[in-house]
Amino acid sequence: MATTMITTLDRSSRAAARGLSDISIRNLFIIPTVLFLIVFNIFPLIYSLGYSFTDFRASTNAPANFVGLQNYRDLLNDPFVWNNFAITAKYVIVSVAGQLFVGFGVAMLLNRDIPLKGLLTTLLLLPMMLSMAVVGLFWKLLYDPSWGVINYFLGLGNFEWLADPKMALYAVALTDIWMWSPFVMLLSLAGLSAVPKHLYEAAAIDRAGPFYTFFRITLPLVAPILMIAVIFRTMEAFKTFDLAYILTSQPTAELISIRLYKMAFQEWQTGRSCALAYIVLIMVLAITNIYVKYLNKVKER
Amino acid sequence: MAHIQLKNISKTFGNHTALTGLDLDIADGEFFVLLGETGAGKTTTLRLIAGLEKPSEGQVFIDGVDVADWGAAERDVALVLQQYSLYPRYTVRENLEFPLKPKIRRLPDAEIKDRVDRAARTLRIEHLLDRKTDKLSGGEMQRVSIGRAIVRKPRVFLMDEPLSALDAKLREALRTELKNLQMQLGATFLFVTHDQIEAMSMGDKVGVLNHGRIVQTGTPHEIYNNPRDTYVASFVGSPPMNLIDGKLVNGRAVMAPLNFELPFSGAAKASAATDGRPLVFGIRPEDVYLESGAPVEARVHDVENHGVEKILTLRVGDATLRATVPARTDVAIEQAVRFAWNPDKVVLFDKGSGVSLRHAS
Numbered sequence: 001m002a003t004t005m006i007t008t009l010d011r012s013s014r015a016a017a018r019g020l021s022d023i024s025i026r027n028l029f030i031i032p033t034v035l036f037l038i039v040f041n042i043f044p045l046i047y048s049l050g051y052s053f054t055d056f057r058a059s060t061n062a063p064a065n066f067v068g069l070q071n072y073r074d075l076l077n078d079p080f081v082w083n084n085f086a087i088t089a090k091y092v093i094v095s096v097a098g099q100l101f102v103g104f105g106v107a108m109l110l111n112r113d114i115p116l117k118g119l120l121t122t123l124l125l126l127p128m129m130l131s132m133a134v135v136g137l138f139w140k141l142l143y144d145p146s147w148g149v150i151n152y153f154l155g156l157g158n159f160e161w162l163a164d165p166k167m168a169l170y171a172v173a174l175t176d177i178w179m180w181s182p183f184v185m186l187l188s189l190a191g192l193s194a195v196p197k198h199l200y201e202a203a204a205i206d207r208a209g210p211f212y213t214f215f216r217i218t219l220p221l222v223a224p225i226l227m228i229a230v231i232f233r234t235m236e237a238f239k240t241f242d243l244a245y246i247l248t249s250q251p252t253a254e255l256i257s258i259r260l261y262k263m264a265f266q267e268w269q270t271g272r273s274c275a276l277a278y279i280v281l282i283m284v285l286a287i288t289n290i291y292v293k294y295l296n297k298v299k300e301r
Numbered sequence: 302m303a304h305i306q307l308k309n310i311s312k313t314f315g316n317h318t319a320l321t322g323l324d325l326d327i328a329d330g331e332f333f334v335l336l337g338e339t340g341a342g343k344t345t346t347l348r349l350i351a352g353l354e355k356p357s358e359g360q361v362f363i364d365g366v367d368v369a370d371w372g373a374a375e376r377d378v379a380l381v382l383q384q385y386s387l388y389p390r391y392t393v394r395e396n397l398e399f400p401l402k403p404k405i406r407r408l409p410d411a412e413i414k415d416r417v418d419r420a421a422r423t424l425r426i427e428h429l430l431d432r433k434t435d436k437l438s439g440g441e442m443q444r445v446s447i448g449r450a451i452v453r454k455p456r457v458f459l460m461d462e463p464l465s466a467l468d469a470k471l472r473e474a475l476r477t478e479l480k481n482l483q484m485q486l487g488a489t490f491l492f493v494t495h496d497q498i499e500a501m502s503m504g505d506k507v508g509v510l511n512h513g514r515i516v517q518t519g520t521p522h523e524i525y526n527n528p529r530d531t532y533v534a535s536f537v538g539s540p541p542m543n544l545i546d547g548k549l550v551n552g553r554a555v556m557a558p559l560n561f562e563l564p565f566s567g568a569a570k571a572s573a574a575t576d577g578r579p580l581v582f583g584i585r586p587e588d589v590y591l592e593s594g595a596p597v598e599a600r601v602h603d604v605e606n607h608g609v610e611k612i613l614t615l616r617v618g619d620a621t622l623r624a625t626v627p628a629r630t631d632v633a634i635e636q637a638v639r640f641a642w643n644p645d646k647v648v649l650f651d652k653g654s655g656v657s658l659r660h661a662s
Contacts, residue, residue, distance in 0.1 A: 201353055202386040206400035206449070207374035216399070220390050 052274035059268035071275035081276070084259040085283075091173055091244075091255060092237040098177035099233055103184025104226065110185070111192040121189070128182040136246030139175040143247075168250035175243060180236070184229045191225035192218070227295040231288060238284050256280055303364045303456035303489050304329045305350060310359035312345055312513075319345040320513040323359070327506075332483050332490045334504030336497060336537070342513040343493040347459050350491065352376045363456065376457075379450030383462040385442040387434040393445050394430040397421065400453045420448040423482065440471040447479070451486065458483075460492045464499065476503060497537045501525065509533050525585075528648065531655040534583045540612055540623040542583045546652065554582055554647070561597045561617060564644050579652035586612065588646040589624035591632075595641035601632050615640060 020028075052071055056064035075081050110121060127135070142150050143161040151159055161171040195218060203213045241257040260280065264273035307325040311318070320342045327333045337343045348354040350361060352373035360367050368376055379400075387396050397417045401408050408416075421427045424444045429437065434445065443463055450458055463479075464472045480503050483490045494500055500507045501521040508518045509532075517529035528534040534542040547556040554565040557579070591613075599615035599622070606628065613624045613632060624640060632638060649658040 196384075196386070198382055198384055198386040199388065201373075202380065202382070202388075202449075203399075204353070204373040205351060205378065205380045206403075206453070207377075208399070208403045212403050217388060 048274040048277060051271050052278050054271045056271040057268045058270040064271065067271070071272045072279070075272065075276055075279060081256075081259065084254055084256045087169060087252065087254060088238060088256045091169055091240065091253075092234055094170060095173040095176045095180075095237045095240075096230060096233045098173065099181045099184045100226065100230065102177060102181040103186075103229070104188045104222075106181065107185045107188035107192055110189060124185060125182045127179045128186075130179070132179075132242040133246060135175060135179050136243045139171075139178075140247055143171060162248040163250065165250055165252040168248040168253040172240075172244045172247050172253055175247065176237065176240065179243075180233060184226075184233065187225050187229040188222060191222035195221045224295060224299050227291065227298055231291045231295070234291065235284055235288060238280075238287070305457060305489065305491070306362040306365075307346070307350070308360045308362065310346075310349060310356045310361070312342075312349065312354065313357050318513055320349075320356075323513070323515055325508060325515060325518075327489060327491060330487050330489055332480065332492065332503060332505045334500040334507045335491065335493045335510055336495070336500040336507055337510035338495055338536070341510040343495075343510055344461055346510070347380070347461050347491065347493050350376075350457070351378050351380050351459055377453075377455050378457045378459055379453055379455040381443075381446050381450050381458070381460045381463045383465050385439075385446045385466075387442055387446055387449075389435060390433070392431050392433055393421075393426060393437070393448075396434055396445055397430075397448050397452055400449060416452045420452045423451065423485075424448050424478075439467050440475065443467060443475065447482075451482070456489070458488055458490045460490065462494055463492075465494070465496070472499075479503065497539065501537070509536065511536075526646075527657070527659060528583070529657055529660045531581055531583070531650050534648065534650070534657075538585065540586050540625070542585050542648070543589065543622050544650070545582045545584075545620070545622070547580060547582050548577055549580060549649075550577065556582070563596060563642055565647060580658075581650040581652055581655070583648035583650055583657075584642045584646060586623040586625040588643040589615075589622065589640055590643070591624065591626060591630065591638050591640050593639060595639040597641065598637060598639050601634050601636045601638060604632060604634060 051064065053066055053068060054064035055067050055070075106124065110117060110124075114120070130138075140162065142148050145151060145158045145160045145163070148161075150161070151157065160167075162168050199217055199221075200213065203217055208216065239257055240255055241261065244253055244255050245258055245261070247253075256276075257280070260273055260276050263269050263276060305325070305327040307323055310320055310323040310325075312320040323342075323346065325346070335343045335346060345354065349356050350363075352368070352371060352375075355369075360369060362368065363376060388399060391399070394417060397420060398413055401413045401416065417430075418427070421430055424447060426441060426444050426448060429441055429445070434442065437445065443466075447463065460479075464475055467475065476499060479490075479492075492499075492503060501524075504521055506518060507521050507524050509516045509524065511532050517524060517533050519527075524533060524537055528537065528542065531544055535544060545556055547554055549555070549565060552565060554563045556562070597617065599617045601613055602616040602621055603614040605612040605614075608628065610628055611626050611630060611632070613626055615622045615624055615638065622640075626632075650656065651658060
């Protein structure tokens with residue numbers, strides 16, 4: 001049986017009456033998207049690669065001079081940039097681990113017959129659907145040292161969550177955990193409900209305890225989908241900008257994307273910031289690749 | 302090994318009644334087969350014994366102890382399901398070790414290895430031990446899941462249609478193996494199936510379940526030759542027992558709408574009360590025979606050749622009747638034949654209740 005990839009146009013349709021062929025309709029849908037991608041994604045990507053080898057400054061009219069790998073060399077030798085990377089790494093680990101723990105935990109609680117399960121799940125998903133900027137402003141109010149709700153309930157007096165150099169980063173991570181745990185929960189729920197019930201029954205008959213069942217059956221079966229959640233969240237956390245930028249200006253919470261922003265739009269070191277952006281891109285790609293490799297291994301087992 | 306007893310068990314799911322007033326007695330070391338159609342409540346019975354469900358009413362006894370408050374783990378049963386339920390991502394060996402490894406009652410490593418090897422040898426899966434379970438065929442998977450049951454030396458083996466998902470050849474082979482295994486272990490087996498051939502060939506005792514009730518319990522021989530009612534008669538046996546409406550008149554079986562007569566030798570046993578009362582005559586196809594001088598004429602409606610024998614469908618008036626005859630019998634479709642039955646083998650059922658007159662008293 002021959003199958004074609006393109007569905008043939010219904011000859012009696014209005015589009016056909018206007019003289020549009022299958023191919024022209026296909027083009028009508030695809031070309032705008034492709035153009036958009038080229039103009040706003042691919043072109044800047046390539047263009048900035050060019051800039052990353054120059055000393056271009058967007059704030060002046062001075063022509064860009066080619067400086068070779070100078071920018072990369074400087075950046076990789078800059079202890080401040082490395083410090084930003086260290087902060088970012090800490091942030092990613094705390095935030096993703098937190099989301100995984102909370103999200104999976106809540107999913108385990110929800111994965112049973114409870115009344116109003118659907119409503120509860122929807123409500124729990126709400127944080128994820130808010131805008132980053134809104135969440136940032138909202139949590140800034142919650143964290144407020146003098147009249148914030150958090151200090152009031154925890155009885156912490158005037159503890160300054162966002163101004164405390166040691167706490168600021170964790171405060172941002174906490175907000176991120178609140179916002180994105182539902183995402184992990186959603187994926188975990190899908191994974192958990194895919195574990196066949198008869199396996200649990202077999203395990204119960206085989207006299208396996210709850211922990212043993214969890215580590216030998218539940219976790220291995222949900223692991224691949226959890227890995228996918230981790231990949232998504234790691235990539236996102238690595239790139240976090242808005243949340244941290246809105247919440248705090250502590251140098252101890254200066255993530256790499258904030259450094260990048262400052263370099264590009266406050267110090268106007270356009271060429272150098274392009275180079276930094278590429279370094280970040282390569283790192284994210286590398287980390288993702290490692291995860292994907294690991295994911296495939298987990299799946300194979 | 303254990304003796305299992307169910308007393309007056311009822312089980313409802315919402316407003317659906319799965320079991321009503323079920324009594325069951327499975328002796329120690331017995332191979333008990335629970336036979337019934339889909340939805341008759343076989344699996345529910347099994348799950349009640351396993352402790353995966355709680356009865357709505359009634360009690361379950363294992364070795365005379367009421368196990369109402371015992372979980373699945375404490376009951377020490379093994380369950381083999383139709384869908385194998387092997388633990389994915391583990392090798393066969395890891396699957397077999399699983400029930401031996403929980404921390405609470407972990408056995409020494411040497412003992413685990415010994416038991417796993419022994420089970421693998423019994424089921425002839427030694428060469429598969431290091432294979433991942435998802436790379437096995439259906440028959441191999443089912444062997445592994447039986448293996449996982451036997452390593453533990455449970456008190457009872459519960460098997461829920463373990464052979465149904467396998468192809469015919471394999472089913473036959475495993476049937477024999479399972480029966481041998483049971484004799485070797487001397488264990489109590491409760492085997493659930495909808496396949497009457499499995500029930501007849503494996504069971505020491507068979508319980509026929511219909512709509513949540515046990516209709517009859519007995520040896521395969523009893524069930525086959527002396528069915529308690531028309532349900533059992535038509536469910537057990539392939540082709541099923543012929544059931545013909547009629548009456549007893551003066552020691553002869555007079556078929557009511559069909560209008561033919563056959564001699565009936567049990568007339569002496571049949572009391573006067575049975576005379577003239579509406580009855581159903583049950584006769585197994587192998588007890589119907591063709592003979593030139595036989596009393597009833599019929600036409601051959603259909604011939605099924607099974608190699609060792611032929612199954613004929615005979616047409617008398619509007620009704621049909623099955624007869625199993627030797628393969629060498631030469632008949633053609635639409636040919637007129639004369640048949641009779643073996644009068645000693647006829648079973649009488651009450652027309653109203655469907656209960657066999659032998660069981661009614």
